[in-house]
Amino acid sequence: MNENRPVWASESFWKKVAVWVTAGSFVILIFLTFDSISQITAGGSRVAAYTVINKKVTYRFDKTKNRYQPVILDQDEPLFGQMLDEKQAYELVNLGKLTIQAKNCMNCHTLLGNGAYYAPDLTKAWLDQGWGTAASREMLMLQFLQNPGKYARTYGTNRKMPQLGITEKEAKGIIAYLKWMSTIDTNGFPNNFTAIDAEED
Amino acid sequence: MSSQAINSSVSKVIRPLSMDKLNGGQKLAVHYFTVAMILFMAQLLFGLLAGMQYLMPDFLYNTLDFNVNRMVHINAMIVWMLYGFIGSIYWFLEDESGVEIVGLKWGKIAFWVLTVAVTIVVLVYLLVQTGSGTKSSIWLINEGREYIEAPRWADIGIVAVVLVFFYNVAATFSKGKWSGIAGVLTLDLVALAGLYIAGMFYTTNISVDQYWWWWVIHLWVEATWEVLVGCIMAWSLMTLLGVRRKIVQTWLYIEVALMFGSGILGLGHHYFWIGTPEYWLTIGGFFSALEPIPLVAMVVHSIYDSGVHHFKTRNHPAFAWIIAHAFGNFFGAGVWGFMHTLPQINLYTHGTQWTASHGHLAFFGAYATINIAFFYLAVQKMRGDCWMGGNMPDNGWKWKAAMVLLNLGVVGMTVALLIAGYEQSFIERAVEGSTWGGYFAAQSHPWFIQAMVWRMVFGVMTFIGGILLFWDLLTIGKYEPRPAVGVSQ
Numbered sequence: 001m002n003e004n005r006p007v008w009a010s011e012s013f014w015k016k017v018a019v020w021v022t023a024g025s026f027v028i029l030i031f032l033t034f035d036s037i038s039q040i041t042a043g044g045s046r047v048a049a050y051t052v053i054n055k056k057v058t059y060r061f062d063k064t065k066n067r068y069q070p071v072i073l074d075q076d077e078p079l080f081g082q083m084l085d086e087k088q089a090y091e092l093v094n095l096g097k098l099t100i101q102a103k104n105c106m107n108c109h110t111l112l113g114n115g116a117y118y119a120p121d122l123t124k125a126w127l128d129q130g131w132g133t134a135a136s137r138e139m140l141m142l143q144f145l146q147n148p149g150k151y152a153r154t155y156g157t158n159r160k161m162p163q164l165g166i167t168e169k170e171a172k173g174i175i176a177y178l179k180w181m182s183t184i185d186t187n188g189f190p191n192n193f194t195a196i197d198a199e200e201d
Numbered sequence: 202m203s204s205q206a207i208n209s210s211v212s213k214v215i216r217p218l219s220m221d222k223l224n225g226g227q228k229l230a231v232h233y234f235t236v237a238m239i240l241f242m243a244q245l246l247f248g249l250l251a252g253m254q255y256l257m258p259d260f261l262y263n264t265l266d267f268n269v270n271r272m273v274h275i276n277a278m279i280v281w282m283l284y285g286f287i288g289s290i291y292w293f294l295e296d297e298s299g300v301e302i303v304g305l306k307w308g309k310i311a312f313w314v315l316t317v318a319v320t321i322v323v324l325v326y327l328l329v330q331t332g333s334g335t336k337s338s339i340w341l342i343n344e345g346r347e348y349i350e351a352p353r354w355a356d357i358g359i360v361a362v363v364l365v366f367f368y369n370v371a372a373t374f375s376k377g378k379w380s381g382i383a384g385v386l387t388l389d390l391v392a393l394a395g396l397y398i399a400g401m402f403y404t405t406n407i408s409v410d411q412y413w414w415w416w417v418i419h420l421w422v423e424a425t426w427e428v429l430v431g432c433i434m435a436w437s438l439m440t441l442l443g444v445r446r447k448i449v450q451t452w453l454y455i456e457v458a459l460m461f462g463s464g465i466l467g468l469g470h471h472y473f474w475i476g477t478p479e480y481w482l483t484i485g486g487f488f489s490a491l492e493p494i495p496l497v498a499m500v501v502h503s504i505y506d507s508g509v510h511h512f513k514t515r516n517h518p519a520f521a522w523i524i525a526h527a528f529g530n531f532f533g534a535g536v537w538g539f540m541h542t543l544p545q546i547n548l549y550t551h552g553t554q555w556t557a558s559h560g561h562l563a564f565f566g567a568y569a570t571i572n573i574a575f576f577y578l579a580v581q582k583m584r585g586d587c588w589m590g591g592n593m594p595d596n597g598w599k600w601k602a603a604m605v606l607l608n609l610g611v612v613g614m615t616v617a618l619l620i621a622g623y624e625q626s627f628i629e630r631a632v633e634g635s636t637w638g639g640y641f642a643a644q645s646h647p648w649f650i651q652a653m654v655w656r657m658v659f660g661v662m663t664f665i666g667g668i669l670l671f672w673d674l675l676t677i678g679k680y681e682p683r684p685a686v687g688v689s690q
């Protein structure tokens with residue numbers, strides 16, 4: 001009976017297939033990883049350098065690509081009124097990232113859509129219309145992050161951000177981080193998002 | 202023996218829970234299973250607290266906030282599942298290799314090191330919660346990266362413990378006999394341990410951070426964990442039903458080929474929106490759409506084998522949970538994952554309750570179920586290999602009720618969260634354009650609130666099921682006079 005069994009139904013055949021398929025897939029993944037990392041390094045083709053926080057940025061529908069796209073305008077808009085060099089910009093954004101991790105933001109919020117769903121996505125938080133105008137945005141964000149209970153933005157849900165003991169310096173870092181993150185090319189995610197200063201465009 | 206006769210002999214026979222009949226690996230496995238079950242209950246409890254905060258945002262506000270509850274909820278889950286897997290492998294390692302475990306002493310030390318580390322990590326989560334924006338917070342308090350929040354010192358401990366475990370598995374099989382299951386398992390553990398290291402570094406750049414973070418999360422739960430449970434499942438089918446080794450091993454290789462063939466590049470479905478290049482939309486969409494196929498294979502072969510062996514098994518609860526695993530894995534990981542895996546729909550569902558719906562059914566269906574099956578295998582042997590077939594002294598009501606409550610509870614939560622996810626995708630994403638205003642418009646919509654109420658109801662049902670399961674594991678077989686019958690191959 002055994003000699004009538006086709007090769008593709010045998011244990012040894014599938015063992016070889018398993019090894020080759022796994023190895024092949026992994027090699028392709030490694031190759032794509034090198035390419036992807038080169039494109040998403042800060043200052044690469046899809047992720048802006050940290051000094052982008054000195055610029056005015058927005059998010060618009062791109063007719064050619066037929067999706068939304070972050071736009072870095074050729075117009076200075078220094079954060080907290082101060083132009084930062086490469087090192088200073090990195091340090092501020094890095095402080096923001098460390099704070100976002102240390103305060104466990106990701107277990108309420110999503111960043112680039114990943115995290116928890118108890119609070120809004122932060123991918124384009126810098127550009128959100130909820131801050132009113134671009135002029136008032138920095139001050140409102142600073143107030144809110146340092147005292148989220150008092151300056152709660154719950155939109156009637158009573159779901160308040162907890163008091164996390166964020167210092168002014170850390171809050172500035174977070175804001176820089178959010179501004180930098182809003183310029184990452186996320187392939188059109190989120191879709192249909194209207195940026196804070198869309199009327200001006 | 203009729204159930205009446207069994208009931209009349211209830212007062213005469215008491216089987217103690219004893220380790221006497223267990224081999225070295227199985228004794229160690231019982232330690233792992235015990236902690237796993239305690240962590241499972243912690244997962245359920247903190248899930249209830251977090252779920253309640255959706256309905257009553259002031260509940261424990263500024264004391265035990267949502268982020269803390271949710272972190273403990275998902276960390277307890279990851280850790281209890283790992284405990285369950287390690288325990289399951291220790292359970293069958295001596296039987297499968299034919300020799301005693303090589304470094305059992307180290308295995309015991311590793312167990313205690315891991316358990317003390319987990320206890321400290323959880324206490325710090327609950328009592329310290331967060332730190333300042335410095336590297337020391339990441340090293341000592343929490344890393345703030347979903348699922349792998351454990352601080353860096355604990356990461357190093359976890360890797361050390363896993364290395365001891367890996368040594369025990371590889372060295373024991375080397376000393377004894379290698380089988381197909383042994384080979385797949387050993388190579389899978391290399392990948393599983395190696396991938397964890399991909400998550401052990403800090404970077405400012407969130408795109409790079411999430412790129413490697415997904416290597417850990419996806420390549421664990423959608424690849425290496427699946428193959429691991431494939432190995433456990435293969436051994437279980439031989440033990441519980443008497444399926445021939447050649448059959449289960451052929452299926453195991455088919456599953457490995459399909460699982461890694463779809464799952465490794467299926468990783469790309471997490472690279473749609475994190476800054477990574479556009480080609481991932483095609484690659485991730487295509488390969489992740491294939492991911493349900495190995496899960497179909499698993500259902501087909503487990504149900505086919507069950508039929509061939511006329512569903513005759515020496516442990517009804519364990520077998521029932523194995524069947525629940527086959528279907529739960531297919532529906533939870535396969536169908537629920539497939540529903541939102543293509544980028545055209547994922548653009549709207551990514552980061553909504555849709556993901557939570559998938560997560561609940563997938564983790565429960567694929568992993569909780571098979572661990573629970575092993576808990577039942579363990580208690581059967583600890584009760585002196587007692588009968589666990591039909592006509593149990595109390596008609597087995599506890600395991601049956603626990604199984605119904607847990608499965609119904611999780612399915613109920615899954616459907617409730619799916620409704621919330623649909624609502625969010627439409628209102629927050631499609632209509633309102635994903636602004637904060639849009640987010641809250643969706644969160645305060647009656648459809649969303651109703652879904653959260655139903656999630657809570659089913660969450661409580663799951664919790665009651667968990668308590669009943671705990672109680673049953675402590676008592677099943679206690680008054681069973683009959684010995685288990687063997688299975689024939």
